[in-house]
Amino acid sequence: MEDSYKDRTSLVKGAKDIAREVKKQTVKKVNQAVDRAQDEYTQRSYSRFQDEDDDDDYYPPGETYNGEANDDEGSSEATEGHDEDDEIYEGEYQGIPSMNQGKDSIVSVGQPKGDEFKDRRELESERRADEEELAQQYELIIQECGHGRFQWALFFVLGMALMADGVEVFVVGFVLPSAETDLCIPNSGSGWLGSIVYLGMMVGAFFWGGLADKVGRRQSLLICMSVNGFFAFLSSFVQGYGFFLFCRLLSGFGIGGAIPTVFSYFAEVLAREKRGEHLSWLCMFWMIGGIYASAMAWAIIPHYGWSFSMGSAYQFHSWRVFVIVCALPCVSSVVALTFMPESPRFLLEVGKHDEAWMILKLIHDTNMRARGQPEKVFTVNKIKTPKQIDELIEIESDTGTWYRRCFVRIRTELYGIWLTFMRCFNYPVRENTIKLTIVWFTLSFGYYGLSVWFPDVIKHLQSDEYALLTRKVQRDKYANFSINFTMENQIHTGMEYDNGRFLGVKFKSVTFKDSVFKSCTFEDVTSLNTYFKNCTFIDTVFDNTDFEPYKFIDSEFQNCSFFHNKTGCQITFDDDYSAYWIYFVNFLGTLAVLPGNIVSALLMDRIGRLTMLGGSMVLSGISCFFLWFGTSESMMIGMLCLYNGLTISAWNSLDVVTVELYPTDRRATGFGFLNALCKAAAVLGNLIFGSLVGITKAIPILLASTVLVCGGLVGLRLPDTRTQSAGLPRVLLTEGLEAEDCAGIRNRAWSQFDINRKPIVDDERLSAEEMDERRRQNIAYEYLCHLEEAKSLYLFKLGIAPQIQDLLGKVDFTEEEISNMRKELEKYGIQMPSFSKIGGILANELSVDEAALHAAVIAINEAIEKGIAEQTIVTLRNPNAVLTLVDDGLAQEYQKELWEAKKKKEENARLKNSCISEEERDAYEELLTQAEIQSNIDKVNRLAAVDHINAVIREGDPEVTLLALKKPEAQLPAVYPWAAPMYQNELFNLQKQNIMR
Structure with a gap:
């Protein structure tokens, strides 16, 4: 077993060597090797982390990070904190070299176990605990930094990025008709442009979104906005339809990251009491983007004169000018983002303590100077940093080519994004993800579906009204005439035209049926929606016309001539009777969300996110029924404005809830997935609702209403995040509590405690129901004690109230209370532990299931004491013990390892209890806990797995080695299937080196 333990140590060290080497060459390059920050308080720039060693980033679990760093960090100017007189001032962070530098982790009694000796489950458990502590501390730090100039500057910078997203959505619809005509897009490909952007x-x-959780919010946002801006500009100059589609595809790909990254970024610099309101104000920029796009389209696109050409090959029309103008918000956001720092919350999450501290100080100093308090010092000098878990990011071979290494790196990054995405469906966020998926899909499907249906219905109403005004001319004859004016909305049937001249005529929606043209001339004629059906042309001349063959339906030509016929696609914006109207309708619909934005921002923190989300969606669903009465254009426009005004509150609250429900390490990934689902639902809604235009109103109304109401009801079931910081316990809500309130809380708890401590006696004044209630209270009173101490501890950490000391574990139970507890547990088949004083056990229990767990653990300890491996394995298999990866074939090893651990704990307990009275002793101190039992099981499994890995490595089959490495018992970092040959080669070489030693 000792040899296996050494093998395990060598294997882990070898894997960590690979991970550390790769991390130096990849992560530092992604972050540009040297992070720089500007300390505005001292007007100095600092360079940090020239040589960073990952092993020194860790510290024992349960301890607060006290600023230890490596030698380079300790000597860096980034941590010196000098003022103008070169003196260290109060509260400035001081980088202190770690006292444990250069020492290997040593496992011994009474000392923390080194990270290299811990399995992944232990490291992740410690990381979760660190994240919860960091969430509470970070909330206090942000409150100390205040809300001021820095947040407002970032607000406008991120607002420009969000505005660019709103513009992108509207650009597609506005440009689509003009681009299809200008680029000569056939009918078969006319729908691709709208779909490809989505x-x-x-x-x-x-x-x-996934990349933002790996490289940072600012860096991800900079890259995605740069991609959008570049290809948006490029698309305005390309001439081919295929290249234009490609540019708009990549432009949409870039802008897709704006929403998840912007909201994650901004939420992480806001205090809890400001978050809901200011995220709602930020949502207004999306509306501003829509208004900007509508106004620019209204002002630019219909002006055909705003164009130029370079020969016949290059045409630059006004819609291309519109595309350039719409790219300006994106370019502005990219320029402004270069002056903004990274999210400090993200930096703390990835272990970059010094950068995060400097940015938090920057926020504090910026806000204090704006308030006229430049002398106020940032007093935070240590921030909790979650434990960083090494992963095998990449294996670079010296003999590998650059493109192969690049390919491996890209695959690794994509695989890492996928793993983060899958964690969005893990406990404890899995249920929230499912609910959010339903809400996002239903809201997007209903909103975008009706948003497309409204304009199409308005167009349909316009067409019906236009058809009623059609002028019809029948059975008439015209000879020796000349026409040079516009003919619009006419139908000519059975007409005869003899020796007529059509000079510079513009035909708009004109149809000629069963007509005869003799010796006529068509010169400089343009047409829109004009057709000749079953007509006869005799000795007719066509000169410089745009009459394409498809406009002559079943027509006959006798001795006719065509000269200088216009080729290609001709844009005639002034011929489109509804251009201005369409842009104006979209402008009004977008402007209608302004009141909803203002209301949601003001009420978000007052009535709550869920109330606003569910209420807005339900009201939007109800408002759909008013569409029954939309029989005119003005009424439909009014309904569109009402619908948009109601749904915007749902969108704003959904954005806030989504940001707050996900922890920092997967916040942008979860938001990005939900936003991608939103776009898919939008496309589906466009297809379904668009196909119902002109057919019936019933189906769209009922479908949209049902979907929105159902989504709103699901939204009401989401957890309320109004009083929650990321990672904080949701049961402990302390908003609005003042210091004097704590005394009342304690008094009420102790009052309830005293009532519950009363023995159960028959009292004629109490009814049977009251007696049952008293029994129920008597069984559960220790739970109230636990909750009270939890509240007290939480308030104590926030600095609001003193802590109640020694409440748990110091309660003496009466014999009657113990008897009642035993009877209650026996109802569930659970044996009562035979202790006269059980406060140390039961006062910490929250449910009967956990009581069953303790009973199972006690049974395991008794079996270990007997020394019979077969009995021990039976107790380990008890489901109530909640133990995992128990292998019957390792029963003897389990018995040996657990027996040694139990004896060691008993010895430590005897040394501790020798100086205290027997009444104060806790019997549980001599028993192995469930966590200790699981840890020893994992250790045995790990050693056995290492033996197996060493055996298969010697066999030389990469696939078999991969299977052995992937076994959960091995407890190794992430293993990638495509790297199997690299694993085999590296580990085999490492094994040979160990043998040679």
Whole structure:
């Protein structure tokens, strides 16, 4: 077993060597090797982390990070904190070299176990505990930094990025008709432009959101906005339809990362009491983007004169000018983002303590100077940093080519994004993800579906009204005439035209049926929606016209001539009777969300996110029924404005809830996935609702109403995040509590405690129901004690109230209370532990299931004491013990390892109890806990797995080695299937080196 333990140590060290070497060459390159920050308080720039060693980033679990760093960090100017007189001032962070530098982790009694000796489960458990502590501490730090100039500057910078996303959504619809005509797009490909942009946004939201959780919010946002701006500009100059589609696809791909990254970024610099309101104000920029796009389209696109050409090959029309103008918000956001720092919350999450501290100090000093308090010092000098878990990011071979290493790196990053995405469906966020998926899909499907249906219905109403005004001319004859004016909305049937001249005529929605043209001339004629059906042309001349063959339906030509016929696609914006109207309708619909934005921002923190989300969706669903009465254009426009005004509150609250429900390490990934789902639902809604235009109103109304109401009801079931910081216990809500309130809380708890301590006696004044209630209280009173101490501890950490000391574990139970507890547990088949004083056990229990767990653990300890491996394995298999990866074939090893651990704990307990009275002793101190039992099981499994790995490595089969490495018992970092040959080669070489030693 000792040899296996050494093998295990060598294997872990070898894997960590690989991970550390790769991490130096990849992570530092991604972060540009040297992070720089500007300390505005001292007006100095600092360079940090020139040589960073990952092993020194860790510290024992349960201890607060006290600023230890490596030698380079300790000597860096980033941590010196000098003022103008070169003196260290109060509260400035001082980088202190670690006292444990250069020492290997040593496992001994009474000392923390080194990280290299811990399995992944232990490291992740410690990381979760660190994240909860960091969430509470970070909330206090942000409150100390205040809300001021820095947040407002970031607000406008991120607002420009969000505005660019709103513009991108509207650009597609406004440019689509003009681009299809200008680029000569056939009818078969006319729908690709709208779909391809949404496809790019859908993929981009998922990719950039995942990348933001790996490389940072600011860096991800900079890259995605740069991609959007570059290809948006490029698309305005390309001439081919295929290249234009490609540019808009990549433009959509870039802008897809704006929403998940922007909201994650901004939420992490806001205090809890400001978060809901200011995230709602930020949502207004999306509306501003829509208004900007509508106004620019209204002002630019219909002006055909705003264009130029370079020969016949290059045409630059006004819609291309519109595309350039719409790219300006994106370019502005990229420029402004270069002056903004990274999210300090993200930096703390990835272990970059010094950068995060400097940025938090920057926020504090910026806000204090704006308040006229430049002398106020940032007093925080230590921040909790979650434990960093090494992963095998990449294996670079010296003989590998650059493109192969690049390919491996890309695959690794994508695989890492996928793993983060899968964690969104793990406990404890799995249920929230499912609910959010339903809400996002239903809201997007209903909103975007009706948003497309409204304009199409308005167009349909316009067409019906236009048809009623059609002028019809029948059975008439015209000879020796000349026409040079516009003919619009006419139908000519059975007409005869003899020796007529059509000079510079513009035909708009004109149809000629069963007509005869003799010796006529068509010169400089343009047409829109004009057709000749079953007509006869005799000795007719066509000169410089745009009459394409498809406009002559079943027509006959006799001795006719065509000269200088216009080729290609001709844009005639002034011929489109509804251009201005369409842009104006979209402008009004977008402007209608302004009141909803203001209301949601003001009420978000007052009535709550869930109330606003569910209420807004339900009201939007109810408002759909008013569409029955929409029989005119003005009424439909009014309904559109009402619908948009109601749904915007749902969108705002959903954005806030989504940001707050996900922890920092997967916040942008979860948001990106939901935003991608939103785009998919939008496309589906466009297809379904668009196909119902002109057919019936019933189906769209009922479908939209049902979907929105159901989504709103699901939204009401989400956890309320109004009083929650990321990672904080949701049961402990302390908003609005003042110091004097704590005394009342304690008094009420102790009052309830005293009532519950009363023995159960028959009292004629109490009814049977009251007696049952008293029994129920008597069984559960220790739970109230636990909750009271938890509240007290939480308030104590927030600095609001003193802590109640020694409440748990110091309660003496009466014999009657113990008897009642035993009877209650026996109802569930659970044996009562035979202790006269059980406060140390039961006062910490919250449920009967946990009581069953303790009973199972006690049974395991008794079996270990007997020394019979067969009995021990039976107790380990008890489901109530909640133990995992128990292998019957390792029963003897389990018995030996657990027996040694139990004897060691008993010896330590005897040494501790020798100086205290027997009444104060806790019997549980001599028993192995469930966590200790599981830890020893994992240790045995790990050693056995290492033996197996060493055996298969010697066999030389990469696939078999991969299977052995992937076994959960091995407890190794992430293993990638495509790297199997690299694993085999590296580990085999490492094994040979160990043998030679």
